[in-house]
Amino acid sequence: MELQRSGISLIYRLEIANQGNMFAKLASLVGNAGGDIAAVDMIRVTQEAVVRDVTINVGNREHGRQIAELLDAEDGIHVVAVSDRTFLVHLGGKLEIAPKIQVKNRDDLSRVYTPHVARVCEAIHEDPSKAFQLTIKRNTVAVVSDGTAVLGLGDIGPYAAMPVMEGKAMLFKQFAGIDAFPICLDTKDPDAIVETVKRIAPAFGGINLEDIASPRCFYIEERLKTELDIPVFHDDQHGTAVVMLAGLLNAAKLVRKELKNLKVVVVGIGAAGVACTKMLLSAGVTNIIGVTLEGILHRGREYENEIWNWYKEHTNPENITGSLDDAMVGADVFIGVSGPGVLTVEHLRKMARDPIVFAMANPTPEIEPEVAAPHVRILATGRSDYPNQINNVLCFPGIFKGALAARAYTINEDMKLAAAQAIASAIRENELREDYIIPSVFNQAVVQRVADAVAEAARRTDVARREVMPKDNF
Numbered sequence: 001m002e003l004q005r006s007g008i009s010l011i012y013r014l015e016i017a018n019q020g021n022m023f024a025k026l027a028s029l030v031g032n033a034g035g036d037i038a039a040v041d042m043i044r045v046t047q048e049a050v051v052r053d054v055t056i057n058v059g060n061r062e063h064g065r066q067i068a069e070l071l072d073a074e075d076g077i078h079v080v081a082v083s084d085r086t087f088l089v090h091l092g093g094k095l096e097i098a099p100k101i102q103v104k105n106r107d108d109l110s111r112v113y114t115p116h117v118a119r120v121c122e123a124i125h126e127d128p129s130k131a132f133q134l135t136i137k138r139n140t141v142a143v144v145s146d147g148t149a150v151l152g153l154g155d156i157g158p159y160a161a162m163p164v165m166e167g168k169a170m171l172f173k174q175f176a177g178i179d180a181f182p183i184c185l186d187t188k189d190p191d192a193i194v195e196t197v198k199r200i201a202p203a204f205g206g207i208n209l210e211d212i213a214s215p216r217c218f219y220i221e222e223r224l225k226t227e228l229d230i231p232v233f234h235d236d237q238h239g240t241a242v243v244m245l246a247g248l249l250n251a252a253k254l255v256r257k258e259l260k261n262l263k264v265v266v267v268g269i270g271a272a273g274v275a276c277t278k279m280l281l282s283a284g285v286t287n288i289i290g291v292t293l294e295g296i297l298h299r300g301r302e303y304e305n306e307i308w309n310w311y312k313e314h315t316n317p318e319n320i321t322g323s324l325d326d327a328m329v330g331a332d333v334f335i336g337v338s339g340p341g342v343l344t345v346e347h348l349r350k351m352a353r354d355p356i357v358f359a360m361a362n363p364t365p366e367i368e369p370e371v372a373a374p375h376v377r378i379l380a381t382g383r384s385d386y387p388n389q390i391n392n393v394l395c396f397p398g399i400f401k402g403a404l405a406a407r408a409y410t411i412n413e414d415m416k417l418a419a420a421q422a423i424a425s426a427i428r429e430n431e432l433r434e435d436y437i438i439p440s441v442f443n444q445a446v447v448q449r450v451a452d453a454v455a456e457a458a459r460r461t462d463v464a465r466r467e468v469m470p471k472d473n474f
C-alpha cells in the first residue's frame with residue numbers, strides 16, 4: 001500500500017515588515033523548512049507592517065517550533081503567536097445544550113414549566129414507560145468514563161478525559177441525531193461507578209461506557225447490563241470489535257482467504273482485545289493467538305487477570321508459547337489494540353502471504369503506517385488521517401440509533417453481528433481495494449444501514465419494546 005505522511009496544522013500570527021517582497025521570502029523559508037502554507041488571513045495593516053495569520057501544515061510540534069524559530073530569526077518577520085488549531089476548536093468545550101422550542105410568553109412558560117408540566121409528570125408517574133415519549137430519554141445517551149484508559153494515553157483522570165467524551169457526544173449528534181452527554185466520574189471504584197450510573201439512568205435511553213480500563217470494565221458492564229433495562233454498551237469493547245470484524249470480512253474477501261482458516265494475532269488483551277477475540281470466535285475464526293506484555297497467553301500458566309484465564313481456554317489451539325516474535329510466524333492477520341511501537345518490520349516479514357494489519361491503537365498505532373505499508377497487503381489504523389480507518393465511530397452512532405429506535409433493553413450478539421455485516425456491506429465487492437476495505441465515517445448511508453439492521457436484529461431476538469420500520473425516524 002502507498003501512504004502519505006500526516007501532520008498537524010498550526011496558525012502563526014506574523015508581523016511582517018512592509019519592505020521588499022517579504023511574503024515571497026517567508027513562503028520560501030517555510031517551503032525550504034518542509035512546511036506547507038495552507039491559508040493566509042490578513043489581520044491588520046499599519047504603515048510599517050502587516051499582521052497575517054498564516055496556517056502552516058507541519059510534520060509535528062517540534063517541526064512547528066523549528067519553523068517558528070526560523071521565521072522569528074528573519075529580519076522583518078516577528079512571530080507574535082503560534083496557535084494550534086486543535087486547541088482552538090476546544091476553547092470553552094465542544095458542546096452546548098439547546099432547547100427545542102422557544103419560550104416566548106407566559107402561555108409557553110406555563111406549558112413547558114409550571115403549572116401545566118405537572119400533568120405530564122403525573123402521567124409519567126402513573127406509567128413510567130411514558131418517559132420514553134415525554135422526556136429526552138428516548139433519544140439521549142450518557143457517555144460515561146472514569147478516565148482510566150483514555151485512547152492509548154492510559155489513566156489520565158476524569159478532567160483530562162472530557163475532550164474525548166465531548167468528542168464522542170458530538171459524533172453521536174452529527175452522525176445519528178442522538179443527544180449524548182459526556183459524564184466523567186471522579187472515582188475508579190467499580191461499585192461506585194455502577195451505583196452512579198444506575199442513579200442517573202432515568203434520564204437516558206442508553207449508556208455508552210467509554211475508556212474504562214480492563215479488567216474492571218468487564219465487571220462494570222456486566223453488572224449494569226443485568227441491573228438496567230436500557231442498552232449498556234462498552235464501546236471500546238464492542239464498537240471496536242464490530243468495526244474490526246467489518247474490516248476483516250472485506251479484507252479476507254480481497255485476499256481470498258476464508259475466516260475459518262485464518263491465523264489471527266491479537267496484541268493488547270484488554271477491553272478492545274478481549275471483545276475483538278470474542279467477535280472473531282463468533283464469526284468462525286478458530287486460530288487466535290493473544291499476546292500481552294508478558295507474551296503469548298497459553299494454558300501452561302495461571303493468570304491473575306481472570307479474563308486471561310478465560311482467554312487461554314478459548315484460543316491458541318496449538319497452545320504455543322513465547323513472545324510476539326513467535327506468534328507472528330505464519331500469521332494472516334495482526335490486530336493491534338495495545339500501544340505504539342509494538343510491531344516491527346521484522347514481525348511483518350514473518351507473516352503469511354498478503355498480510356492484513358489492523359494497527360488500531362490510538363492516537364499512535366502499533367507501527368508507523370509509512371513503515372508498515374511496503375510490507376503488507378492491507379493496512380488499517382484507528383486514525384482519520386490515513387485510509388481504512390477502523391474506529392468504533394463507524395459503529396456506535398448506528399448501533400445506538402437502531403437500539404433506541406427499537407427501544408431495546410440491551411445490545412446483544414445478534415445486534416452486533418448485524419452491525420458488522422451492515423458496515424461491511426456498505427462497500428460492494430467490486431469496489432473493494434487495499435485502501436478501501438471499510439466505508440468512510442462520512443459515508444452517510446452507513447449509520448442508517450447499521451441502525452436498520454440492528455433494530456431488525458433486536459426485533460428478531462425479542463429484545464425490542466417497539467416495532468421499527470426500516471428508515472423509521474422515531
Ligand SMILES: NC(=O)C1=CN([C@@H]2O[C@H](COP(=O)(O)OP(=O)(O)OC[C@H]3O[C@@H](n4cnc5c(N)ncnc54)[C@H](O)[C@@H]3O)[C@@H](O)[C@H]2O)C=CC1
Binds near residue numbers: 213362
Ligand atoms: N481504533 C479503535 O476504534 C479503538 C482503539 N482502541 C485502542 O486500543 C488500545 C487499547 O484500548 P483498551 O482496550 O480500551 O485499553 P485497556 O487498557 O483495556 O487494554 C490495553 C491492554 O493492552 C496492553 N498492552 C499495552 N501495551 C502492550 C504491548 N506493548 N504489548 C502487549 N500488550 C500491551 C495492556 O497491558 C492492556 O492489557 C488503545 O490504544 C486504544 O486507543 C481502543 C478502542 C477502540
Ligand SMILES: CC(=O)C(=O)O
Binds near residue numbers: 151211235361391
Ligand atoms: C476510538 C476509541 O474509542 C479509543 O481509542 O479509545
Ligand SMILES: [Mg+2]
Binds near residue numbers: 151210211235236
Ligand atoms: Mg475509547
